[in-house]
Amino acid sequence: MHPTRKLFAVIPAAGLSWRMGRPKLMLPLGGKTVIRHLLDALDRPEIAGRVVVLRRDDEALAAEVRSAGATVVAPQSPPPDMRSSVQHALDAIRATQTPTDDDGWLLVPADHPLLVADVLAQLIETWNASDAPILIPRCDDRRGHPTFFRWSLADEVATIPCDKGLNELVRWHKNDIREISIEDRSVLYDLDTPEDYEAMQARFQGE
Numbered sequence: 001m002h003p004t005r006k007l008f009a010v011i012p013a014a015g016l017s018w019r020m021g022r023p024k025l026m027l028p029l030g031g032k033t034v035i036r037h038l039l040d041a042l043d044r045p046e047i048a049g050r051v052v053v054l055r056r057d058d059e060a061l062a063a064e065v066r067s068a069g070a071t072v073v074a075p076q077s078p079p080p081d082m083r084s085s086v087q088h089a090l091d092a093i094r095a096t097q098t099p100t101d102d103d104g105w106l107l108v109p110a111d112h113p114l115l116v117a118d119v120l121a122q123l124i125e126t127w128n129a130s131d132a133p134i135l136i137p138r139c140d141d142r143r144g145h146p147t148f149f150r151w152s153l154a155d156e157v158a159t160i161p162c163d164k165g166l167n168e169l170v171r172w173h174k175n176d177i178r179e180i181s182i183e184d185r186s187v188l189y190d191l192d193t194p195e196d197y198e199a200m201q202a203r204f205q206g207e
Helices: 034-041 059-067 082-096 117-129 151-159 167-172 194-205
Strands: 007-012 049-053 071-073 104-107 134-139 147-150 177-181
Touching: 007 082, 034 049, 034 059, 049 082, 059 071, 071 082, 082 104, 082 151, 104 151, 117 134, 117 177, 147 151, 151 167
Parallel strands: 007 049, 007 104, 049 071, 134 177
Antiparallel strands: 104 147, 134 147
């Protein structure tokens, strides 16, 4: 076990919700906003910081993030893609923390509000017991989120080609990945369309 490792949550949230047709992260879901569900799930002692990257003009979202005690990063120019958002978050963490190569960051897209506390605890426990550079949950023969990366890989994000995403970093280190089987399908659920939102609302109403 490596209990002294720091872990930082990187949450890209600068998208425009084209498929949803309205800002999806501020939608109500089970008495909270979508983004608040995710940030509350990530509010754990093992996670040293939660960094949300958003557009500078998204004042309502910024206020909601701050109310959850998380850090807002709002670049001067809107990040064009997730890779750019992740780079801004990593830069912000470097500027305020002192991460070592053995520390880690977990990539959590902002539209994954169904992240379950027990699942996250299992992933963090596995991460702390492992020396793998990358840890990815797997459910129903599909990879899900969050994805854990060793901080030693952070500098490589800036070298990913502009037309590629974070999957490129995973591909570069395909022989260094540890996958963990998760039975809970929450690691697969994301929120893209009105139909996704209706399904998530039904899930909360059933609880």
